[in-house]
Amino acid sequence: MAAGAWRLNRQGPVAFLFLGETLLIPHLYPIVEALAADGDVAIDLWVATSVHETLLTRWSEGLAGVRIRRVPGFRRIAGAADGQNPPLPPKIPTLLRLLPHLMRARAAVCAEQTSLWLPRVLPLRTPFVKTSHGVGSMSARDDPRRRAAAMMMVPSERERATYLDRGFDPARVVATGYVKASFRQRSITTLPFAEPRPTILYAPHWQRHRSSWWAWGADTVRRIAQDGRWNLIFAPHQRLAEGAPEVRAVMDEVRGLPNVHCDMDGFAMVDGSYTAAADIYLGDTSSQVIEFLQRPRPCVFLNAGGVEWRGDPSYAQWTCGEVVNDVGDLLPMLARAPAVHDSFAAIQARFAGDSLGDTRGSAPARAARVIRDLLDKRA
Structure with missing residues (x-):
């Protein structure tokens, strides 16, 4: 790279990449707020769609040094103001077209792995900083793209240890605490149910080998609803x-019931609204359960695949509640979950603490400090 380009790199902004699903936003935006607090760092928020743009414009008004920029191939989405998860432009072509801008950035910060293809395959001077967007025993720690990050920010010391065990440089992996715990822009505080019954959150994972949906999902929804x-x-x-x-057809089937609230695209499903509102968590291997357990409450897990899970660290979260091995036992186990919760509460608190690290609000400031230190070293 020419000397002039390198000077631009040193003098340029820090680029935050909002290129993926809206679920990534709460893991990334609190760091923007923290880094902008002193007003001495130029920050570009690169957005893939008008949904991202609308949300970030609303929140970032008044933040010093922050500007919102549209990626090449930016998509305008009808109804962007409601925050529904949008169709995205293709990520790899978007990244390649964005590359000239990123080469002029002092650093690039992302919460997803696709962006790490750039430093993985290209000899870039711009350092990439990767922050976590999910925690838990099934996190994809072995993905080789992660080794291309100049810095990896993870929630907890336990999570950090899993990377050190894989040979990551200790100086490049930092435990910051759980950034999303500081996300303040929740969209729902009161749910539209007709009666004040105990509320179950059912959040099946999207990957077939990790999910209860394909075997039991529709049956689970119908049993609880009825x-x-x-x-x-x-x-x-x-x-x-x-x-x-077919999940959308099942949603349409139960959506009108007074005791059912369905959401697959809304921002509330990723901003912490539902994990805060629910009384009982029902799921399989989603890391959402760890977010739910910031405040220990009853959990029930669905072993739809008949996994021999005991002693398997990939299923460590299943020690936090009872595990359903036969869908016919689902309703009785949900009914007794509050009564047996005392036997799991301490396990839950320890598991959440070990997984999330600090959830008291200081994680974004720590993450911002990591970025500042990186900038100082490369000045």
């Missing part, structure tokens, strides 16, 4: 419909 003892928030992972398009 039973009538609970309110149900049915909010699966945003990407579930990619492999299971």
Whole structure:
């Protein structure tokens, strides 16, 4: 790279990449707020769609040094103001077209792995900083793209240790605490249920080998909806419909019931609204359960695949509640979940603390400090 280009790199902004699903935003935006707090760092927020643009414009008004920029191939989405997860422009072509701008950035910060293809395959001077967008025993720590990050920010020391065990440089992996715990822009505080029943959050994972949906999902939703003892928030992972398009038909089937709230695209399903509102968590291997357990509450897990999970660290979260091995036992186990919760509460608190690290609000400032230190070293 020419000397002039390198000077631009040193003097340029820090680029935050909002190129993926809206679920990534709460893991990334609190760091923007923290880095902008002193007003001495230029920050570009690169957005893929008008949904991202609308949300970030609303929140970032008044933040010093922050500007919102549209990626090449930016998509305008009808109804962008409601924050629904949008169709995205193709990520690799977008990244390649964005590359000249990123070469002029002092650093690039992302919460997804696709962006790490750039430093993985190209000899870039711009350092990439990767922050986590999910925690738990099934996190994709072995993906080789992660080794291309100049810095990896993870929530907890336990999570950091899993990377050090894989040979990552200790100086490049930092435990910051759980950034999303500081996300303040929740969209729902009161749910539209007709009766104040105990509320279950059912959040099946989107990957078939990790999910309860394909074997038990529709049956699970129907059983709870028809039973009538609970309110149900049915909010699966945003990407579930990619492999299971029938999930939308099941939603349409139960959506009008007074005790069911369905959401697959809304921002509330990723901003912490539902994990905060629910009384009981029902799921499989989604890391949402760890977010739910910031405040220990009853959990029930669905072993739809008949996995021999005991002693397998990939299923460590299943120690935080009872595990259903036969869908016929689902309703009785949900009914007794509050009564048996005391036997799991301490396990839950320890598991959440070990997984999330600090959730008291200082994680974004720590993450901003990591970025500042990186900039100082490369000045």
